[in-house]
Amino acid sequence: MPGKRVFITGMGIISAIGTGVEETLVSLRNNASGIGPIEIVDTLLKSKLIAGEIKVPNEKLAELTGVKKNAYYTRTSLLGIAALQEAMQMSKLDPSRQKTGFINATTVGGMSDMEKYYFDLVDPTTKSNENGLADCLDCADCTEKIADHFNIKDWIATISTACSSSANAILYGARLIKSGQLDVAVCGGTDALTRFTLNGFNSLKNIDASPCMPFDENRNGLNLGEAAAYVIMESEEQLQRSGNKPLAELSGYQNFNEAFHPTAPSPNGEGALTAMQETIQMAGLQPADISYINVHGTATLNNDLSEGIALKRLFGENVPLFSSTKPFTGHTLAAAGAVETVFSLLSLQEQIIYANLNFKSPMPELGLYPVTSLQTDKAVMHVLSNSFGFGGNNASLLFSKYV
Amino acid sequence: MDLAETTPAFYLVNMFNPVHITSARATCAQDTFSNNNLPENIKVFEQNILNYHEPDYRQYFTIMQLRRMTRIIKIGLVTAIEALKDAKLEQPQAIVTGTAKGSMTDTEKFLHDIVDFNEGTLNPTAFIQSTYNALNGLIALHHDANGYNSTYVHRGFSLENSLMDAIMLFEENRIENALIGCFEEMTAEHYELKKKMGYWKNESMKNIDLLNSSTEGTIAGEGTFFFTLNKAPENAIAKLSGLRMLYNADEALVKTTFNNFLAEHSLELNEVDAVFLSYNGNIQTRHFEDAISEQLSSNTNQLAFKHLCGEFDTAAGFALWAATKALQHQVLHPSLILKKGTSSSLKNVIIYNQYNGKEHAFYLLERI
Incomplete structure (x- = not known):
């Protein structure tokens, strides 16, 4: 669609190859893969499979992000906040000063934490529901926790279209800017590694037990991973107000x-x-x-x-x-x-x-x-x-x- | 009213050209599917879960096909099929759906399978059907509909974002028509989860008594709603002229936003013929609906709907369906009426829906 242009002025990431853009770049330059044994996710598949797991436990992530103590932050939310923190610092924007939206993507949502306590939570004879965990199963929970953490409220959405989810979040955000609904769109996605998805892809028989070999004749399936990444996108007019120098144009x-x-x-x-x-x-x-x-x-x-x-x-x-x-x-x-x-x-x-x-x-x-x-x-x-x-x-x- | 005085300039949301609704279909606790209208006699539920009145699937699929499909996929497919049939649309150019929970049945089944079979060799069907965009993909397959396809999974903003996505596709001249929908189901386990969060009433309550309730919590429901939208006005049964989402607002901001929404569309209060209000019997959140209700003119018919379909994330779909039907037939079903207004025709209908006090949405629909 011709007309308005959309620029990216901030990015943030956490994945198995690093916390933050700097660490990520070092790994990418050095061909250092983050795929290895599973240590944090509680799964029997850890004896058979490898994955791109972020070796930072939830307690450490909570510390890193400084989240509130009186609400339940799932690993999916914590990874999201950790990644977005970096992007927000880079673009130095105050969400309350212009129309700012948060378009998030996730496929597992709070399953990362729910799967550990699920049978207790659905048991009517127990009272267990630490910090409102029972409300965290869906995809919107992490989006709202992240949006609230950064005080973004003008537009909130979560997209789940499997493996294209955050690409769709980015293009939806760009379109909201072009249509004039938003000045700034914060877009990306977060998915923690879970027993649920490991077993899901394992049941589809498309996981390789060895490091994956894309585009190779002898490729034998994927390795799963966990990550969160976000970009900050600004309209041309907004760019003049913020004075940010774009990293690139979408x-x-x-x-x-x-x-x-x-x-x-x-x-x-x-x-x-x-x-x-x-x-x-x-x-x-x-x-x-x-x-x-x-x-x-x-x-x-x-x-x-x-x-x-x-x-x-x-x-x-x-x-x-x-x-x-x-x-x-x-x-x-x-x-x-x-x-x-x-x-x-x-x-x-x-x-x-x-x-x-x-x-x-x-x-x-x-x-x-x-x-x-x-x-x-x-x-x-x-x-x-x-x-x-x-x-x-x-x-x-x-x-x-x-x- | 002067907008500039009441809100910061950046609150003004860009207007869009009205989109035409060419069909609307509903499957929910009431028998809305067989005649595409509310039945004469409203179904009364004694318990706090209003389960689907399920359509007869056998005229759509073979027994073998049905065996492979989970509940919400069956309901979603037949509701979408009928919406497309009503609009005489074979291949929609975009399919966008909203669901907060997707197939809970399959999510739960896979969670159980993982434990029951000790993470061994599992049947992938539940995992595949638990993905939120599974229904979307199947509708596209069933109608051989290539094109734009997305799924929004954000509680009380799921249907609203789906609609906004389609509205922008029209504005971008990318499509001429679209299929939009929302779907939700309730399971015993999910009811229990929400119970721990205090969503439901502790006492048993009949759905028809819900609006007079003086206690906390609400009653659960489920529903699937599909709509076809058209850029051109041919065969339209109603117009969607305005849509506004509001996140995490207090009562005062809800009120201001409602007034701004009217002003943006150059509407006076007495020009509003009917308003759907999302009263769900919860005394803790009813101040939101009250804030709108209190300022309405005596012309306006005040309507409620959650006593008919129960509460769920995408219940706004019921109101959108019922509002479309009301505008098409110029009739308000008696079961909807909370407070009768003096307006004798239906031109402008507004929906105000809030979910759990956090996601608020305003819709403006107009007669063709």
């Missing part, structure tokens, strides 16, 4: 459902293709203008093949440099789109392109080679980020260097 986005299958992508990559194509068109760019694609690349058999086919259909023989950063963080579900947005912003800022770890040989059907080592000598102007999810929900975002 120059394109698209949400497209391919209506193919409840959990699998179409074999011809139709949804991925349309999402990417229309995103690039919206920015008024050509496929050849894309410097780097942070692909969805979960390392499941279906996703990578379908996404790879879409890349070939869109870019032909000239597929841009691309990599999946899932081997660093694991698949962080609702947070993934926002995590990879932060990575895309850092790619533009630092002029670097990340390695697709664990890649050895290309898929024979496609012969596509991702970037396998950190690139520091490429000009990065436009970064495309893909998030594709269950239910055929595909979303792409395009970030352009602010010049």
Whole structure:
């Protein structure tokens, strides 16, 4: 949609590769993956599976964020506050001084904590309900806890479209700015690692017990992870008031459902293709203008093949440099789109392109080679980020260097 | 009234071009599905949970198909199918839904399976159906509807954000039509969870006595509502001209926002023909509805609806359905009327809904 422009002026992140942008960047530069044994989540699967777990216990997160003691903050909320704290400090905005909205994304919500006490909580003979935990199961609880912590109240929403959730949160926020509903949109997502999701994906038989290998011939599934990441977006007029220097412009986005299958992508990559194509068109760019694609690349058999086919259909023989950063963080579900947005912003800022770890040989059907080592000598102007999810929900975002 | 004097400039929300509602469908505790209207005799519930009056699914799906579908997916699919059929719309260009809880049945089943089977080999069906956008994806599949698709999961703002998303898609010239809906179910375990939070009345209360209640808490309900929206006015049965959300407000701000909302739409109080108020029998939160009710003119019909469908996160869907029906047929069902107004026709109808005192929403609907 032509007209108003949307700029990103703040970012914050916490994932298995670091608390904060600085630590994250060090890990990305050093090919240091955060995937390893599960220590914090109470699950029998820890003997079989690895994951991108953040090795910071809830008590430490509570300290780090300084949350109130008289309300229950789930791990999902705590991760969210930890990440947003950094983004808010970066953009130095007071939410009460302009129309500010919070568009959050999550798939597990308070399940992280509820699953530990669930059977006690639903037992009518017990009184257990520490600090109002019983109200924390849904997705809105963490959004409201986070919004209240930062005093954001002009617009509140939570999106849950599986693995594309926070990409959708970012594009909804951008549209609210363009339509004039908001001056500032705080968007992103948070998902803690849970026994619920570990067992869910395990039951779907698409978890690799070893480090995941996106776009590799011998890929065997994903690793799950946990993370929270947020960006602060401002309108052009608002930018003049705040005086913030943009990290980048959100120059394109698209949400497209391919209506193919409840959990699998179409074999011809139709949804991925349309999402990417229309995103690039919206920015008024050509496929050849894309410097780097942070692909969805979960390392499941279906996703990578379908996404790879879409890349070939869109870019032909000239597929841009691309990599999946899932081997660093694991698949962080609702947070993934926002995590990879932060990575895309850092790619533009630092002029670097990340390695697709664990890649050895290309898929024979496609012969596509991702970037396998950190690139520091490429000009990065436009970064495309893909998030594709269950239910055929595909979303792409395009970030352009602010010049 | 001068807006600038009462609120900071940034509270003014941009207006949007009215969107046309071309169909509205409801499945809830009352038999609203078979005739797409409130039945002559309202169902009376003796207990504090108003469960679905479920449609007959067999004319939509085979026994084999039904066996694979969970309760809320079945209800959601048939409600959406009928809304699309009413609008003669085969493939909506956008599907946006709101649900606070998704399929509670499946979330609970998977939680139990994890423990019962010791995290062993589990059936993934419950996990898949517990995802909040599962219904959305299935509607898209069922109607082969490619396009924009999203799911909002924010308590009393779920339906409202779904509508705003679609409204913006119209404004962006991206779509000509859309399917919007909300769905919620109540389970025994979820009732217990909310009971621990003090959501429900301790005593048994008949739904028809709810509005006269003098105690704390409310009664539980469930409901699924689907609407088709059109940019063009053809085949419209009502117009949605205004929508406003208000988070975490006190009574005074609710009042101010209501007045601003009217002023933004150039409406005087006596031009409002009916107002749906979200009274749910909870004396702790009724001051919000009272704050609106007290200032209404004698012209305005004051209506209530939660005694018919019970309380749930997306109960505003019931009011949106009932308001659309009232505008289409120019009739107010007697069971809705809390206080009769003198207005003889229905042109402007407002919905005020608050959920748990935290999420407040205002809707303005107009006659075609």
